[in-house]
Amino acid sequence: xxxxxxxxxxxxxxxxxxxxxxxxxxxxxxxxxxxxxxxxxxxxxxxxxxxxxxxxxxxxxxxxxxxxxxxxxxxxxxxxxxxxxxxxxxxxxxxxxxxxxxxxxxxxxxxxxxxxxxxxxxxxxxxxxxxxxxxxxxxxxxxxxxxxxxxxxxxxxxxxxxxxxxxxxxxxxxxxxxxxxxxxxxxxxxxxxxxxxxxxxxxxxxxxxxxxxxxxxxxxxxxxxxxxxxxxxxxxxxxxxxxxxxxxxxxxxxxxxxxxxxxxxxxxxxxxxxxxxxxxxxxxxxxxxxxx
Amino acid sequence: xxxxxxxxxxxxxxxxxxxxxxxxxxxxxxxxxxxxxxxxxxxxxxxxxxxxxxxxxxxxxxxxxxxxxxxxxxxxxxxxxxxxxxxxxxxxxxxxxxxxxxxxxxxxxxxxxxxxxxxxxxxxxxxxxxxxxxxxxxxxxxxxxxxxxxxxxxxxxxxxxxxxxxxxxxxxxxxxxxxxxxxxxxxxxxxxxxx
Numbered sequence: 001x002x003x004x005x006x007x008x009x010x011x012x013x014x015x016x017x018x019x020x021x022x023x024x025x026x027x028x029x030x031x032x033x034x035x036x037x038x039x040x041x042x043x044x045x046x047x048x049x050x051x052x053x054x055x056x057x058x059x060x061x062x063x064x065x066x067x068x069x070x071x072x073x074x075x076x077x078x079x080x081x082x083x084x085x086x087x088x089x090x091x092x093x094x095x096x097x098x099x100x101x102x103x104x105x106x107x108x109x110x111x112x113x114x115x116x117x118x119x120x121x122x123x124x125x126x127x128x129x130x131x132x133x134x135x136x137x138x139x140x141x142x143x144x145x146x147x148x149x150x151x152x153x154x155x156x157x158x159x160x161x162x163x164x165x166x167x168x169x170x171x172x173x174x175x176x177x178x179x180x181x182x183x184x185x186x187x188x189x190x191x192x193x194x195x196x197x198x199x200x201x202x203x204x205x206x207x208x209x210x211x212x213x214x215x216x217x218x219x220x221x222x223x224x225x226x227x228x229x230x231x232x233x234x235x236x237x238x239x240x241x242x243x244x245x246x247x248x249x250x251x252x253x254x255x256x257x258x259x260x261x262x263x264x265x266x267x268x269x270x271x272x273x274x275x276x277x278x279x280x281x282x283x284x285x286x287x288x289x290x291x292x
Numbered sequence: 293x294x295x296x297x298x299x300x301x302x303x304x305x306x307x308x309x310x311x312x313x314x315x316x317x318x319x320x321x322x323x324x325x326x327x328x329x330x331x332x333x334x335x336x337x338x339x340x341x342x343x344x345x346x347x348x349x350x351x352x353x354x355x356x357x358x359x360x361x362x363x364x365x366x367x368x369x370x371x372x373x374x375x376x377x378x379x380x381x382x383x384x385x386x387x388x389x390x391x392x393x394x395x396x397x398x399x400x401x402x403x404x405x406x407x408x409x410x411x412x413x414x415x416x417x418x419x420x421x422x423x424x425x426x427x428x429x430x431x432x433x434x435x436x437x438x439x440x441x442x443x444x445x446x447x448x449x450x451x452x453x454x455x456x457x458x459x460x461x462x463x464x465x466x467x468x469x470x471x472x473x474x475x476x477x478x479x480x481x482x483x484x485x486x487x
Binding site: 132137 | 333343345354358360361363378380381384386387388390402403404
């Protein structure tokens with residue numbers, strides 16, 4: 001019994017000694033750290049831990065999305081059709097005789113690919129704009145449906161864009177006369193039938209091709225990341241900005257493509273339905289194209 | 293009109309996560325959705341601090357600014373609420389929010405995000421007060437009952453304060469005055485250091 005008490009007392013003395021020594025050595029350093037936490041720097045660190053890296057792209061994203069993007073989109077969908085309307089009224093449509101000899105421009109497979117791509121892309125543009133201007137329509141179920149249609153069509157277009165790329169890429173590399181085409185704006189400012197420097201496809205069509213296929217691929221990838229938030233927050237923000245900016249460019253060129261095919265050149269839509277363009281039209285608008 | 297505010301006293305928060313549980317349980321928040329969470333800095337090091345974070349109900353809130361369908365709105369008392377029927381789950385509010393407050397349940401179509409869910413300050417939503425629909429979509433409406441939010445009402449150390457911003461500020465100011473702050477704060481030096 002006495003031995004037990006003695007060993008117990010001994011343990012307590014050793015323990016107390018260790019405590020005294022350890023506090024004497026460790027306390028001044030470790031506890032100084034404690035009081036230092038009350039400094040503004042440490043509070044800054046604490047709030048930095050909460051807000052994370054918001055300052056990286058959070059602020060630019062918030063400002064762009066709330067102040068700028070919708071205004072630019074509104075401008076794109078009003079100014080561009082307005083300019084085309086003026087062009088249609090002042091300059092007017094080009095028309096070529098459709099009863100002369102015909103040249104095969106687009107084979108059946110190309111036309112099918114084009115039309116699947118066209119429908120999915122048109123729906124992507126419409127649903128995308130519905131999401132951007134969702135507040136006008138009150139949001140809710142219709143806009144949610146627009147989002148779902150957007151993702152389904154994105155999957156369709158992502159596949160079609162690959163086919164489009166493979167079909168047309170050989171005719172789409174830039175050439176020197178493309179610069180000339182850009183300077184005369186493709187000859188669309190007059191109704192004169194003067195041969196325009198362009199191969200199978202003119203510079204405008206080439207720009208549209210690269211943006212729709214490569215740009216479409218970028219849209220699909222960034223959209224996939226935004227859809228599932230598959231990445232760190234700052235990447236998602238960056239991709240959202242890229243998706244919006246590229247969307248503006250694509251919608252502008254999409255509207256241009258629509259105007260050119262439906263109104264600017266009379267009956268040019270038929271080339272994508274039957275596959276044939278009139279020889280007269282090819283000789284003027286695609287003067288450098290060597291057909292058989 | 294009173295301006296509703298949360299304030300978490302980092303000198304009192306003990307990282308018990310009671311506020312998180314109270315919020316989830318009291319509002320029947322789905323699994324995977326955290327309207328409130330506790331963040332601990334310098335864990336296991338000297339100067340460890342914890343803070344409970346939810347929606348800050350910001351003035352000029354970035355989430356309201358970026359929402360493409362205007363689903364988020366601010367009440368006169370400063371509480372920021374979301375209309376789940378209007379929300380399309382685009383996630384822009386999550387990208388804009390500095391505090392990670394907006395939460396998204398998994399939807400049905402291709403893993404689409406469902407309507408955004410976030411701290412409501414226990415003030416329900418745009419639906420009629422105490423209606424079944426409000427309870428189902430947003431949880432309790434304790435503000436309309438005249439109570440403080442779940443999280444603040446159960447906080448064991450009363451670290452988390454919620455209510456009229458002026459009153460909350462007064463309570464906190466008194467606390468800070470009584471315990472001292474900065475280098476005057478109570479701690480090792482005040483208790484043991486021989487001057």
